[in-house]
Amino acid sequence: MKLLDEKGRLFGLINLIDLLVLILVVAVLAGGAYKLTRPSGSGAGDAGEKATVLALVSNVSQYTVDAVTVGSTVYDPTSKGHMGKVTNAEVVPHRQPVPTADGPVLMAEIPARFDIFLTFEAVVTVTETAVRCASYDLRVGATVTLGSRDFMVSTTVLRVDL
Known part of the structure; x- marks a missing residue:
């Protein structure tokens, strides 16, 4: 099985550009989820x-x-x-x-x-x-x-x- 077929699909499944766009969307969503769910670290709400x-x-x-x-x-x-x-x-x-x-x-x-x-x-x-x-x-x-x-x-x- 070839890495890229005659239509430019990776392993015959997905276009290379579509794969890169999909990876970018997942990275943006993961970054947003991390920013929203991480502890603030400001000390304001901590029981210090x-x-x-x-x-x-x-x-x-x-x-x-x-x-x-x-x-x-x-x-x-x-x-x-x-x-x-x-x-x-x-x-x-x-x-x-x-x-x-x-x-x-x-x-x-x-x-x-x-x-x-x-x-x-x-x-x-x-x-x-x-x-x-x-x-x-x-x-x-x-x-x-x-x-x-x-x-x-x-x-x-x-x-x-x-």
């Missing part, structure tokens, strides 16, 4: 542990200060995973080193710029290697982007309390 995370939002304007409010729900803009709720937002003037005329460098307040110490409650998954929330490993010094309906900020994790 609660953690309190303190993060620093540095050198922002008054507009950002006004947008960050206690009670806001924050999410991971990359994975769209739920991260938690803002429980506290302490605003302090932004300070940075400024050289003086006589030589020493002093920490001076920068007008109209602020730092926000943002505390949020998160549902996390704790493993031997990391404390994970949405797509982030929450470690001191890690940069985490938080989004909400009203703001999106880049933060530096200062503390994670389980």
Whole structure:
């Protein structure tokens, strides 16, 4: 028995192009089924542990200060995973080193710029290697982007309390 017959059918059963189209349709259906049935992995619905995370939002304007409010729900803009709720937002003037005329460098307040110490409650998954929330490993010094309906900020994790 030949691989292709005189009509171009594979083993005399199905046309080669029809077979390729059939394989493509099955692959698309399998991919769609996988996407719909896989667990989300966002941490929102998982029965994980609660953690309190303190993060620093540095050198922002008054507009950002006004947008960050206690009670806001924050999410991971990359994975769209739920991260938690803002429980506290302490605003302090932004300070940075400024050289003086006589030589020493002093920490001076920068007008109209602020730092926000943002505390949020998160549902996390704790493993031997990391404390994970949405797509982030929450470690001191890690940069985490938080989004909400009203703001999106880049933060530096200062503390994670389980």
